[in-house]
Amino acid sequence: MRVVNHRLIGDNGTPVEFRRSPNQSDTIKPEFLVIHYTAGRSASSSINWLTNKDARASAHLVIGQDGATTQLVAFNRKAWHAGSSRWAGREGLNSCSIGIELDNPGRLERRVNGWCSTWGDPVDPANVIEARHKNGGAECGWHTYSGAQLETLQNIAVCLVNHYDLLDVIGHDDIAPGRKSDPGPAFPMARIRSAVIGREQEVVEVFVTVAVLNIRSGPGVEYEKLAFGPLPLGTRLEVIGESGVWRHIDVLDVLDGDSHRTGWVHGHYIESV
Numbered sequence: 439m440r441v442v443n444h445r446l447i448g449d450n451g452t453p454v455e456f457r458r459s460p461n462q463s464d465t466i467k468p469e470f471l472v473i474h475y476t477a478g479r480s481a482s483s484s485i486n487w488l489t490n491k492d493a494r495a496s497a498h499l500v501i502g503q504d505g506a507t508t509q510l511v512a513f514n515r516k517a518w519h520a521g522s523s524r525w526a527g528r529e530g531l532n533s534c535s536i537g538i539e540l541d542n543p544g545r546l547e548r549r550v551n552g553w554c555s556t557w558g559d560p561v562d563p564a565n566v567i568e569a570r571h572k573n574g575g576a577e578c579g580w581h582t583y584s585g586a587q588l589e590t591l592q593n594i595a596v597c598l599v600n601h602y603d604l605l606d607v608i609g610h611d612d613i614a615p616g617r618k619s620d621p622g623p624a625f626p627m628a629r630i631r632s633a634v635i636g637r638e639q640e641v642v643e644v645f646v647t648v649a650v651l652n653i654r655s656g657p658g659v660e661y662e663k664l665a666f667g668p669l670p671l672g673t674r675l676e677v678i679g680e681s682g683v684w685r686h687i688d689v690l691d692v693l694d695g696d697s698h699r700t701g702w703v704h705g706h707y708i709e710s711v
């Protein structure tokens with residue numbers, strides 16, 4: 439990945455697909471990277487919307503669940519993704535940030551037939567985590583991010599942070615708390631941030647499993663076991679949330695070729711190393 443003329447060039451040396459959005463203004467010098475979820479049905483439907491002038495919204499990049507990346511706005515132009523926002527003494531982060539939208543339906547609703555998107559499509563329970571948002575509110579379901587999508591995001595974030603000397607990677611829910619919930623509890627912000635920014639104080643506390651351990655979609659034995667489990671003895675984990683004795687964890691080891699697995703485990707069977 440590299441940046442040439444404020445366009446993203448893929449590992450194969452060709453620019454990623456560019457679909458220009460009319461929803462842009464002014465030249466900017468980016469200082470922050472802001473992560474979003476689309477809360478949409480698909481990457482292509484979100485790209486269509488964000489390139490429609492009626493949307494009055496855009497982002498620099500949209501990353502699909504398969505990792506396919508589309509650029510809508512050059513990185514030195516103001517995209518309209520943050521809205522009313524505040525961070526590190528700045529107001530209106532559109533003027534000083536690059537915005538990345540991750541294709542993800544976001545917050546889910548519990549209906550009689552199980553977890554559904556807000557427009558009513560059922561969601562496979564293996565792709566749902568239940569958690570309370572760090573900004574408050576009731577515990578609810580959130581659609582997980584795929585390994586391919588997070589891998590691509592991390593590579594792009596490293597590239598953009600290095601190229602533009604960005605100061606930080608932050609969520610829309612950090613800069614507009616109360617108004618916005620994206621990228622939400624399913625997004626492993628602590629790990630992405632420490633991998634990308636590499637700050638000493640952001641080094642994560644590592645836990646390991648002290649038993650072969652079932653991993654579930656929610657905090658309790660009533661939740662489904664996730665198909666990639668059980669976790670082998672000694673699996674390295676980061677704790678990203680908790681509910682009673684249950685711990686919401688991000689698996690740090692690669693399982694089945696995927697290094698971004700998340701789920702819930704019983705807290706008695708993990709230990710800090």
Ligand SMILES: [Zn+2]
Pocket residue numbers: 473474475519610618620
């Ligand atoms: Zn957002």
